[in-house]
Amino acid sequence: MEILFSSSFYTLFLAFFFFSLASTAIARGGEQASSFSGSTDHDHDFLRRRFFDQTKSPPRVDLARGYMTNFELEKAVKQFGRRCSNISRIYSIGKSVKGIPLWVMEISDKPGQQEAEPAFKATLIIRDVHLHILPTMNPDGFSLRRRGNANNIDLNRDFPDQFFPMNNDLNSRQPETKAIMNWLKERHFTASASLHGGALVANYPWDGSDDKRRQYYACPDDKTFQYMASIYSHSHYNMSLSKEFLGGITNGAFWYPIYGGMQDWNYIHAGCFELTLEISDNKWPMENEIPILWEYNRMSMLNLVASIVKTGVHGRILSSKGGQPLPASIAIKGINSTIEAGGLFGDYHRILAPGESYEVMVSMPGYKSKTTRILLEEEAMSVDFILDPVENPQLRKQVGSACDCSCDDKTNFELVKYFGVTYLEISLVVAFILAFLCFLLKRKMSYNLPKHR
Numbered sequence: 009m010e011i012l013f014s015s016s017f018y019t020l021f022l023a024f025f026f027f028s029l030a031s032t033a034i035a036r037g038g039e040q041a042s043s044f045s046g047s048t049d050h051d052h053d054f055l056r057r058r059f060f061d062q063t064k065s066p067p068r069v070d071l072a073r074g075y076m077t078n079f080e081l082e083k084a085v086k087q088f089g090r091r092c093s094n095i096s097r098i099y100s101i102g103k104s105v106k107g108i109p110l111w112v113m114e115i116s117d118k119p120g121q122q123e124a125e126p127a128f129k130a131t132l133i134i135r136d137v138h139l140h141i142l143p144t145m146n147p148d149g150f151s152l153r154r155r156g157n158a159n160n161i162d163l164n165r166d167f168p169d170q171f172f173p174m175n176n177d178l179n180s181r182q183p184e185t186k187a188i189m190n191w192l193k194e195r196h197f198t199a200s201a202s203l204h205g206g207a208l209v210a211n212y213p214w215d216g217s218d219d220k221r222r223q224y225y226a227c228p229d230d231k232t233f234q235y236m237a238s239i240y241s242h243s244h245y246n247m248s249l250s251k252e253f254l255g256g257i258t259n260g261a262f263w264y265p266i267y268g269g270m271q272d273w274n275y276i277h278a279g280c281f282e283l284t285l286e287i288s289d290n291k292w293p294m295e296n297e298i299p300i301l302w303e304y305n306r307m308s309m310l311n312l313v314a315s316i317v318k319t320g321v322h323g324r325i326l327s328s329k330g331g332q333p334l335p336a337s338i339a340i341k342g343i344n345s346t347i348e349a350g351g352l353f354g355d356y357h358r359i360l361a362p363g364e365s366y367e368v369m370v371s372m373p374g375y376k377s378k379t380t381r382i383l384l385e386e387e388a389m390s391v392d393f394i395l396d397p398v399e400n401p402q403l404r405k406q407v408g409s410a411c412d413c414s415c416d417d418k419t420n421f422e423l424v425k426y427f428g429v430t431y432l433e434i435s436l437v438v439a440f441i442l443a444f445l446c447f448l449l450k451r452k453m454s455y456n457l458p459k460h461r
């Protein structure tokens with residue numbers, strides 16, 4: 009049992025989609041005002057896979073100066089993997105149209121292993137965070153210095169959409185999109201963030217509205233998303249001072265609706281809470297601006313990771329018979345979304361805005377459901393569930409699932425305890441994100457890194 013506990017509790021995933029750092033596109037993509045200012049004129053566009061064509065002229069070549077080529081990036085990623093082999097793993101989730109691997113750096117500590125970084129005293133403490141960094145989802149576009157991939161498809165419009173079926177044809181989906189979708193289905197991500205440029209705001213779901221109008225379109229976890237986005241904007245150098253966006257955050261559909269984006273898909277289909285972070289008004293930061301960008305966003309990234317770890321409820325779900333882990337569903341009363349516990353360890357992590365009480369409902373076919381009420385304060389809570397198998401599955405079927413929520417078996421108490429302070433120093437993450445961002449610069453720059461370590 010204890011071995012199970014010590015393994016991954018959270019899987020965080022920071023996907024760095026340098027869409028705009030490597031393209032001419034605005035913000036989440038496309039042209040915000042112009043494409044949606046009219047309405048019916050553009051209706052036909054909705055069913056087109058290619059939502060926003062690349063209309064702008066290519067950027068001046070010198071704007072690309074200082075960025076790595078795909079080849080250099082791959083080399084740097086692998087070098088990082090070798091240098092830090094005991095706390096990282098390099099793997100590929102698929103290939104681009106042109107066959108370039110989509111590399112991911114997974115960074116996680118191993119239990120009992122600590123590497124304090126004396127240079128960073130702010131030790132927000134987390135346990136077993138698995139940080140996955142995808143430096144680019146679109147290497148072909150990256151090398152072409154444009155937003156579209158090699159087929160000139162905007163990948164952030166290529167995901168299946170909840171309102172419009174334009175991307176439901178599996179065969180026409182881009183290989184990069186397929187790779188991301190398979191990856192998110194396979195792994196158990198708690199949260200993700202994708203970085204973009206072209207604006208300065210933390211954007212949260214929904215990204216689109218059901219009638220294409222620009223309006224606030226809240227997802228079931230609106231409150232939690234607002235909380236996460238605010239953490240980011242308020243930790244940022246000046247995001248929260250925005251004149252355009254109150255508090256530096258925005259609901260996607262309220263800003264301008266997009267369809268086929270990754271953010272909504274992640275949340276709906278992978279239970280992964282994704283923010284789209286617009287980190288620079290300048291869509292093409294110059295080489296020498298990147299360290300400043302990093303400086304402005306550093307605390308935000310750390311605080312976002314920490315907030316994900318430190319808020320919500322998590323634990324494991326086990327069978328009372330034999331103690332095997334159960335991939336049960338976790339729902340919160342009044343919030344119409346569920347997440348699944350991991351199959352291997354029965355672990356779950358449900359992000360929730362703090363300062364409220366919640367009813368956590370756990371269900372699993374063949375087992376009696378359980379509900380427990382928690383008062384969530386500033387710290388995350390750890391709640392394990394031990395589920396009893398139903399004796400007669402037929403009987404259970406007749407009773408129906410409507411009973412699930414009220415079958416709260418008070419005699420079976422859940423182990424409720426506060427998530428104690430645990431021992432991975434977040435400074436580790438600081439160092440590695442720093443290292444990663446420097447990859448974007450010429451290696452000359454990253455050679456300076458050891459000085460900071």
Ligand SMILES: *[C@@H]1O[C@H](CO)[C@@H](O)[C@H](O)[C@H]1NC(C)=O
Binds near residue numbers: 094095121
């Ligand atoms: C991990 O690697 C670092 C750097 O090479 C080393 O200092 C540390 O002792 C290693 N830790 C373990 C547990 O192997």
Ligand SMILES: *[C@@H]1O[C@H](CO)[C@@H](O)[C@H](O)[C@H]1NC(C)=O
Binds near residue numbers: 247249251
């Ligand atoms: C934030 O700071 C940057 C760099 O100084 C500046 O260009 C931008 O206009 C500022 N934005 C806000 C909202 O204050």
Ligand SMILES: *[C@@H]1O[C@H](CO)[C@@H](O)[C@H](O)[C@H]1NC(C)=O
Binds near residue numbers: 344
């Ligand atoms: C919950 O969300 C689903 C879609 O994910 C929807 O079909 C259903 O009607 C919603 N239920 C309620 C009670 O809002």
